[in-house]
Amino acid sequence: MPRQTAPRPTVAQLTYGSCTVILSTLAMLLLSQTDSGPGVALIALVGLVLGLLVAMTVPRHRPARTASQIVASSAAPAVVAPAPRERVPVQASSAQQD
Structure with a gap:
């Protein structure tokens, strides 16, 4: 059994x-x-x-990410923008033509 350090x-x-x-000391x-021994010892402690x-x-320094970790994190689903709406021309009403 390997010894853990x-x-x-x-x-x-x-x-x-x-x-x-x-x-800080x-x-x-x-x-x-202070000039007493116990005072200096307390400050040093x-x-x-x-x-x-x-x-x-x-x-602590973290170990570098492996290639599989990078691929797994980039494989997340991408955010898809909604499709643009179609522009329909507005027809003049018959009331305005009279």
């Missing part, structure tokens, strides 16, 4: 997550102006959690 993160997920960790440290959330919400 977890899907690996994409380059975009790693990049967005890493940038979020660095920038730096911003929180600058805004809070929050930055890591934010980075994980961002990395997991970045959409």
